[in-house]
Each structure stands twice: as structure tokens, then as C-alpha cells.
Amino acid sequence: MAKLKILEYPDPRLRTRAKKVEKVDDNLRQLIDDMFETMYAAPGIGLAATQVNVHQRILVADVSDDQSQPVVLINPEITVLDENNRLGMYEGCLSLPGLRGWVERPASIKITAWNEKGEKIDFSLEGFPAVVIQHECDHLDGILYVDRIEDTTKFAFED
Ligand code: K1U
Ligand code: ZN
Numbered sequence: 001m002a003k004l005k006i007l008e009y010p011d012p013r014l015r016t017r018a019k020k021v022e023k024v025d026d027n028l029r030q031l032i033d034d035m036f037e038t039m040y041a042a043p044g045i046g047l048a049a050t051q052v053n054v055h056q057r058i059l060v061a062d063v064s065d066d067q068s069q070p071v072v073l074i075n076p077e078i079t080v081l082d083e084n085n086r087l088g089m090y091e092g093c094l095s096l097p098g099l100r101g102w103v104e105r106p107a108s109i110k111i112t113a114w115n116e117k118g119e120k121i122d123f124s125l126e127g128f129p130a131v132v133i134q135h136e137c138d139h140l141d142g143i144l145y146v147d148r149i150e151d152t153t154k155f156a157f158e159d
Contacts, residue, residue, distance in 0.1 A: 004038045004052040009096045015142040018048075018055045021074050024118035028058070032072055032116055035060045040067055044094045046132045048139030051095050059136040063129050073113040076137055081108040081124065087131055090156055091145045102154030103145050105134050 007014050021028065031054060039047040039060055046061040061071045087107035090100040109130045112122040125133060135145060149155075 001037045002034045003041055004034050006038065006042070006047075006051050006094050007053055009093075009144065009146075011095075013053055013055075014050060014095055014139070014144065016050060016055045017142050018050055018057045018140040021056050021058060021114070024074060024114060024116065028056075028074075029116055032058065032060060036062075036070060039094075042094050046136045047094065048136045050139045050142070057140050059133070059140065061129075061132055061136060063132055071133075072116045073111065073133070073136075074115070074118075076111055076113040076133070076140075078134060078137055079110040079112075080106040081110055082106065087127060089128070089131060090154075091131070091135060092158075093135070093145055095139075096144065096146065098158050100156040100158060101145055101149045102151060103131075103135075103148045104150075105131050105148075107131075109134065 035047050038052060045063050049056050049058040057075045059073050062069050083106060085107045086104045088102055088104040091103045092100050107130060108126045110124045115121050
């Protein structure tokens with residue numbers, strides 16, 4: 001396993017739109033292992049391949065307290081289940097260290113993707129996990145949470 005370098009804002013490579021993965025093989029699984037190591041070490045609860053300068057549609061996440069719920073999504077696609085049900089929170093980003101900003105997003109989504117075995121998976125998410133997955137999917141399209149901030153007074157600096 002290897003810890004990868006995380007690109008930081010304003011690196012223009014963060015604005016790259018990632019390409020679809022065509023085949024899941026051992027090289028890709030190695031990258032996924034490295035992404036988990038990088039995310040847990042940061043520490044973070046999500047990481048998109050874009051953030052480690054790999055422009056393929058892959059993300060990892062784990063919103064548990066004890067690193068017990070790792071999730072891998074390859075070629076994820078999101079369907080918003082209820083546009084009127086929105087959740088706001090101060091989001092963080094490993095590519096914008098030390099900053100948090102208030103973003104509102106749909107609170108319930110359905111996801112279709114492949115897992116690390118190349119199998120198709122689909123499931124629904126609500127609340128915080130739904131927000132994190134949307135944040136990571138945005139990275140794959142070159143979008144950062146700061147692009148979604150409507151009220152610029154709602155930034156917070158971490159120490
Ligand atoms: O994409 C990223 O840079 C990861 C990001 C995910 C995220 C956090 C909060 C809201 C939306 C998306 C982070 O992991 S920032 C670090 C963080 O929030 C955290 C780190 C350790 C424990 C708990 C939270
Ligand atoms: Zn981020």
C-alpha cells in the first residue's frame with residue numbers, strides 16, 4: 001500500500017472531468033487500496049481519484065467512527081430522490097485544508113455504480129452519507145464545494 005499526494009486548491013488538475021472506468025483489474029484494486037490508505041491517514045471520510053491526480057471515475061468513502069464501513073464506487077451515478085428535501089452543513093475537503101463552508105444539497109439519493117469486483121450495485125442514501133457521496137462525485141466532475149456556496153459569509157476556518 002502507498003500513501004498518495006492529495007492535490008490542493010487552486011491546482012488546476014482538480015478541475016479535470018474524470019473518464020469512465022472500462023475495466024476493473026488488479027491495478028485498479030491497488031489504486032483503491034492506496035486511496036483508502038491516503039484517506040484514512042489524512043484523516044478523511046471520502047476521497048475521489050481526481051484528488052490524487054488520477055482522472056478516472058473512482059471514489060472511496062467511510063463515514064463510520066471506526067473505519068468499519070469502507071465503500072468503493074466506480075462510475076457512480078446519482079439520482080436525486082426528492083429535490084425539495086435538502087440538507088445543509090459545513091463541508092470540509094482534503095483539497096482545501098483548514099476551511100469549512102456551508103453547502104446545501106439533496107438529502108436523499110439513489111446511487112448506481114460498480115464495486116471493486118466490477119459488479120453493478122445500487123442503493124439509496126440519506127443524510128450525511130448522501131452529502132459525502134455527492135461531494136466526492138462532484139470531484140469527479142471537477143467541481144469543488146466552494147463552487148456550490150451561495151452565502152459567502154458562511155465559511156469557517158479550522159485551527
Ligand atoms: O473529499 C474530500 O476532500 C473528503 C472530505 C469529505 C467530506 C467531509 C464533510 C462533508 C462533505 C464531504 C473530508 O473527509 S474532510 C475531513 C472531515 O470532514 C473529517 C475527517 C475526519 C473525521 C471526520 C471528518
Ligand atoms: Zn473534497
